[in-house]
Amino acid sequence: MTQVSDNELLFQSLCIGAIELPHRIVMAPLTRARSTDRVPNELMEEYYYQRSSAALIISGATAISEQGYGWHGAPGIYTAEQVEGWKRISDAVHASGGRIFLQLWHMGRVSHPDYQSGQLTVGPSPIAATGEAHTPHWQEAACRSSGHEYIGNCKRH
Numbered sequence: 001m002t003q004v005s006d007n008e009l010l011f012q013s014l015c016i017g018a019i020e021l022p023h024r025i026v027m028a029p030l031t032r033a034r035s036t037d038r039v040p041n042e043l044m045e046e047y048y049y050q051r052s053s054a055a056l057i058i059s060g061a062t063a064i065s066e067q068g069y070g071w072h073g074a075p076g077i078y079t080a081e082q083v084e085g086w087k088r089i090s091d092a093v094h095a096s097g098g099r100i101f102l103q104l105w106h107m108g109r110v111s112h113p114d115y116q117s118g119q120l121t122v123g124p125s126p127i128a129a130t131g132e133a134h135t136p137h138w139q140e141a142a143c144r145s146s147g148h149e150y151i152g153n154c155k156r157h
């Protein structure tokens with residue numbers, strides 16, 4: 001049997017279901033929090049278009065419902081406007097020969113009542129999450145709780 005080096009393997013094609021990748025350099029999902037209203041925008045389109053020479057792009061995590069939303073600036077795919085935004089992005093990637101998968105996201109218990117009209121978050125178990133949630137006000141809250149003054153950003157004395 002012929003031995004193939006890692007470098008050679010990286011540049012060999014690969015089939016994932018019906019999708020054929022020309023090589024194996026895949027872009028990992030990266031939440032960039034660039035959506036101001038949860039709708040994929042032109043900045044995101046440019047970002048993915050610029051990276052379409054990857055064999056496959058996996059998009060940043062994208063909320064599947066209002067209930068599953070929990071990261072400030074992240075996009076969704078549960079309204080017609082969001083679907084249209086993603087179509088523009090996938091069209092731009094396809095037009096330059098690339099491939100893109102959407103990473104679906106339901107944040108469950110690590111959402112926050114600020115995203116749920118004050119209601120508690122929903123998860124598969126009654127166990128509370130530890131850590132901090134990223135809400136529009138998380139930075140301000142983190143700043144004040146560490147005893148600093150907040151003036152648009154954290155002012156440390």
Ligand SMILES: Cc1cc2nc3c(=O)[nH]c(=O)nc-3n(C[C@H](O)[C@H](O)[C@H](O)COP(=O)(O)O)c2cc1C
Pocket residue numbers: 028029030031032059060061103
């Ligand atoms: C800024 C940032 C955003 C990220 N966003 C996501 C994401 O949306 N979905 C996900 O599954 N992983 C996300 N990740 C994890 C990366 O995909 C991960 O770091 C990458 O696959 C490399 O793996 P490693 O950190 O274990 O080396 C993110 C990482 C960073 C640094």
